[in-house]
Amino acid sequence: MANSSPGRLLVVDDNKVNRLLLGRSLEQQGHSIEMAENGRQALEMMHAKPFDLVLLDIEMPEMDGYQVLEKATADLKLRDIPIIITSALEELNSVVKCIEMGAEDYLTKPVNPVLLKARIGASLEKKRLRDQQRDLIRKFATSEVASDLETSGFSLGGKFVEATAMFSDIRSFTTIAESQTPAETIELLNTYYTLMFEAISDQGGVVNQMVGDGLMAIFGAPLVQADHCERAVKASLDMIDMIQLLNVDRLAQGKAEIRIGIGIASGQVIAGYTGTIRRATYTCVGDTVNLAARLESHTKVVGKPILIDGTTQSALSSTIKTEAEGPFQLKGKTVEAQVFSVPLDQKM
Amino acid sequence: MNPPSVIDLPTFEALKEAMGADYINELVQAYFEETPQLLSKLQQALSKQDCDAFRQAAHSIKSTSNSFGALQFGTLAKELEMMGREARLDGASGKVKSLVAGYETVQQVLEELSRG
Numbered sequence: 001m002a003n004s005s006p007g008r009l010l011v012v013d014d015n016k017v018n019r020l021l022l023g024r025s026l027e028q029q030g031h032s033i034e035m036a037e038n039g040r041q042a043l044e045m046m047h048a049k050p051f052d053l054v055l056l057d058i059e060m061p062e063m064d065g066y067q068v069l070e071k072a073t074a075d076l077k078l079r080d081i082p083i084i085i086t087s088a089l090e091e092l093n094s095v096v097k098c099i100e101m102g103a104e105d106y107l108t109k110p111v112n113p114v115l116l117k118a119r120i121g122a123s124l125e126k127k128r129l130r131d132q133q134r135d136l137i138r139k140f141a142t143s144e145v146a147s148d149l150e151t152s153g154f155s156l157g158g159k160f161v162e163a164t165a166m167f168s169d170i171r172s173f174t175t176i177a178e179s180q181t182p183a184e185t186i187e188l189l190n191t192y193y194t195l196m197f198e199a200i201s202d203q204g205g206v207v208n209q210m211v212g213d214g215l216m217a218i219f220g221a222p223l224v225q226a227d228h229c230e231r232a233v234k235a236s237l238d239m240i241d242m243i244q245l246l247n248v249d250r251l252a253q254g255k256a257e258i259r260i261g262i263g264i265a266s267g268q269v270i271a272g273y274t275g276t277i278r279r280a281t282y283t284c285v286g287d288t289v290n291l292a293a294r295l296e297s298h299t300k301v302v303g304k305p306i307l308i309d310g311t312t313q314s315a316l317s318s319t320i321k322t323e324a325e326g327p328f329q330l331k332g333k334t335v336e337a338q339v340f341s342v343p344l345d346q347k348m
Numbered sequence: 349m350n351p352p353s354v355i356d357l358p359t360f361e362a363l364k365e366a367m368g369a370d371y372i373n374e375l376v377q378a379y380f381e382e383t384p385q386l387l388s389k390l391q392q393a394l395s396k397q398d399c400d401a402f403r404q405a406a407h408s409i410k411s412t413s414n415s416f417g418a419l420q421f422g423t424l425a426k427e428l429e430m431m432g433r434e435a436r437l438d439g440a441s442g443k444v445k446s447l448v449a450g451y452e453t454v455q456q457v458l459e460e461l462s463r464g
Contacts, residue, residue: 016378017412024367024375059404088411110415113366 006030007052007124012042012068013086014060018109022055022086025113026120039063043071046078052127053120054083056103058094065098073102080130082123086111158272163220164232164264164312165289166205167296168196168239170213171259179256188258189213195246199238203231208283216293218284221271229266229315233342236262236306240344263296265289265309291337294330302341310338321346354457359417376462379412380455387448390428394437394444402440403432409447418454421447 009031013019016037023033034049036042040063046054054072058065065085072078082104087095095106104123107116170176170192177185193210200207200217204225209216219235220228239262247257267288295307302325313322321343327336364372386405393402410425424447431440 015408015412016382017375017415020371020375020378021367021415024371028368059407088407109411 005124006032007120007127008032008034008050009120010034010036010042010045010051010054012036012039012054012060012065013057014038015057018057018086022111022116025111025116026055028113029117029120031120039065039068042068043078046072046081051081053123054081055086055107056083058085058087058091058098066101069098069101069103080127080134082127084119084123158270160268161221161224161271161284162228162267163218163269163271163284163288164228164266165269165284165292166200166217166219166232166236166262166264167293168215168217168236168260168262169296171261171300173213173258176256176258184255191246192243192258195242196239199242200235202238203235205231205235206282214296216283216289218269218271218282221269221284222282227315229264229312230317230320232264232266233306233308233312233316233320236264236342237344237346240305260305261296261299262306263292263294263299263308264306264312265291265295266312266315267291267309291330295337295339298328298330298339302339304341305344306342308340308342310340313338313340319346353420354418354453355461356417356419359414359419360461363415363417373462376416376458379416379458382412383409383451383455387451390444390447393432394440397437399432399435399437402437403429406432413454416458418458421450421454424450 006029009026011019011022011026011033012035013022014037019035019037023035026033034045034051036045038060042054042056043063045051056065056068069083072081072083079102083102085095085098085103085106086109087098087106088109095103098106104126105119107119176188180188192213193215196215197207203219204223205217205219206222207215207217217232217235219225219232225231239260243258243260250257265288267286269284269286269288271282271284291309295309299305299307304325307325308322316322322340323343325339325341328339329336363375367375386409390402390405390409393399393405406425406429410422410429413419413422413425424443428440428443428447431437431443
């Protein structure tokens with residue numbers, strides 16, 4: 001049998017002999033053990049300390065095993081802690097109920113040490129994999145998406161939401177890339193993404209796509225924000241500010257300046273997770289998103305770094321200055337769009 | 349209950365081996381602490397005709413007693429547990445008395461075994 005690595009375990013049983021029996025067996029298997037006498041105490045301890053696994057008796061005074069399961073599985077903080085039910089053999093009906101309520105596994109009392117070791121090992125291993133998965137989600141998704149995933153669970157369904165989409169891209173990136181070493185290019189991209197992520201997440205936006213030198217961000221989803229238009233425009237101004245700071249640095253090193261173009265559009269988008277169960281990303285699609293992408297490429301034509309659509313512009317507070325660029329016939333659109341630029345100098 | 353069969357020796361020895369000779373004392377002491385409390389809970393539940401509390405107390409007595417090899421004692425507790433589960437406590441009083449009386453013997457034998 002594979003030796004499982006030790007975990008922090010909580011043994012919950014109202015009967016002291018049972019607690020000691022189970023606790024001793026688990027200690028002998030190398031785990032560190034704490035004990036609770038009833039459900040209420042168990043929940044308090046689970047909130048106070050991180051446990052890798054809970055062994056839970058069903059029948060207890062004050063708060064029984066069912067109540068603990070119910071509370072723990074509904075609690076975002078606790079629901080990832082596996083719970084193994086310890087029960088007497090003739091309580092099989094209760095065990096079934098517990099498994100249906102979200103218990104990970106069960107053991108019958110008196111507990112067989114070999115079975116105990118196998119079940120605990122398997123559960124701890126599953127918990128470790130889930131923890132790793134969550135860390136990966138945290139690493140590769142934004143914190144908003146990660147917490148959305150944690151609250152709503154993973155489903156590939158989509159929904160309509162009111163949001164603001166943003167596209168940004170480095171101008172003449174290919175030329176820049178050709179003038180420097182590949183290592184310098186990757187370093188530039190990393191610096192660029194770090195700066196852009198900071199500007200976007202400072203305003204509550206979510207970067208959901210990075211392709212080459214371009215990125216797409218969403219404001220107002222998955223977390224609803226009433227002022228998503230304003231946040232997106234403020235983020236775009238911060239992004240340009242950061243690029244200017246980066247350029248000061250680059251000029252000092254004798255490197256070419258970089259310029260970015262940003263397109264922003266607001267309205268209804270279809271948001272959700274796309275991909276497969278193995279690899280998925282939170283994304284938004286729809287006309288609003290297409291419009292933002294077109295506005296971004298239109299910045300080259302207008303020669304201004306930030307372009308926004310009429311819907312975004314009309315939702316802005318008076319503190320943000322915009323200039324009408326007139327109606328434009330955007331590629332692939334039948335109706336003309338009202339386009340506004342956002343001047344970099346926002347001092348009135 | 350005859351003393352030799354009060355505690356099933358193979359069960360007790362297996363437990364002692366699994367838990368360690370030094371730890372078995374602590375376990376037995378915990379059993380001595382818990383069981384009288386559970387027995388009085390059982391008696392109270394009987395006088396109040398509280399089937400649920402009766403069943404729970406009998407259940408606890410049964411499970412820990414079986415762990416130490418007090419199998420006959422455990423079987424009696426199991427019968428009481430079933431009576432509680434089926435909500436028929438009418439004939440329970442005699443069995444509860446036997447259980448309380450039986451505990452003294454269990455305690456004596458366990459005490460000796462855990463010292464030995």
